[in-house]
Amino acid sequence: MDLPNPSLFYSAVWALVRQVPYGRVVTYGQVAQLIDKPAEVDDEDYRVYGPRWVGEAMAASPADVPWQRVINAQGKISDRPGAKKQRELLEREGVLFLKDRVDLKIDQWSGPGQDGPPRQQRLF
DNA sequence: CGCTTGACCGGAA
DNA sequence: ATTCCGGCCAAGC
Numbered sequence: 001m002d003l004p005n006p007s008l009f010y011s012a013v014w015a016l017v018r019q020v021p022y023g024r025v026v027t028y029g030q031v032a033q034l035i036d037k038p039a040e041v042d043d044e045d046y047r048v049y050g051p052r053w054v055g056e057a058m059a060a061s062p063a064d065v066p067w068q069r070v071i072n073a074q075g076k077i078s079d080r081p082g083a084k085k086q087r088e089l090l091e092r093e094g095v096l097f098l099k100d101r102v103d104l105k106i107d108q109w110s111g112p113g114q115d116g117p118p119r120q121q122r123l124f
Numbered sequence: 125c126g127c128t129t130g131a132c133c134g135g136a137a
Numbered sequence: 138a139t140t141c142c143g144g145c146c147a148a149g150c
Contacts, residue, residue, distance in 0.1 A: 001146065028132055048144055051132040056147065058131050070131075078131050086131090128150085137141080 003053055004040045012036065013057035020069045023093045023117025024109035025102055027073045028054040034111055069109075075102045093117065 003009055012035040020026050026034075032050030037043070054070075061067045068089040077083045077100070087097065094117055095107050106118050 001144090003147080006147080032132095045144095048133080049146060052130085052144095052146065053132090055131045061131095067131080072131080073133060080131055082131080126150105129148090130146100133144100135142090137139100 001041070001045045001049060003049075004038050006053075006056075009035075009038060009053060010057040010060060013054050014061060014065045017058070017061075017065050017067070017070060019112055020066060020109050021115045021117065022066075023095060023107075024114075025069050025071050025090065025095060025104070025107050026109050027071060027075075027104070028052075028058075029073050030108070031070060071102060075104045076100055 013031055016031055016035050017026070029051040031054045032046070037046045037050070041049075051073075058065075058067055058070055068086045071077055071086075077086050090102070091097065095102055
């Protein structure tokens with residue numbers, strides 16, 4: 001299994017992540033589902049490797065991509081250099097952490113069409 | 125060419 | 138809750 005056109009795939013990932021609203025988060029697997037699957041890749045292979053390819057794309061993000069809004073399927077920030085910074089950026093956006101985890105049911109972006117942070121809704 | 129490392133995920137132990 | 142593992146990848150050395 002290989003990614004037929006990495007640069008094209010990466011561009012699609014970045015384009016999607018740029019649409020994630022301030023104060024919202026998405027998971028790697030979710031990003032893989034929201035963008036178009038490369039036609040040459042089998043559905044099953046994409047399910048297994050898509051999220052990892054998204055991670056690779058994020059590791060090469062241009063400066064204008066809000067990389068901090070992409071977290072893992074457990075609602076956590078993976079242990080890696082920059083993790084502390086990522087949490088700081090998200091908290092500055094109003095994303096709430098319980099322990100080391102974000103409540104995806106509240107903060108996860110559902111996709112293009114939904115915008116704005118959920119936080120205002122809990123102010124009362 | 126071979127080996128290591130890594131911004132994943134879901135299921136099993 | 139936590140760790141381990143398969144999947145058999147991509148990039149760097």
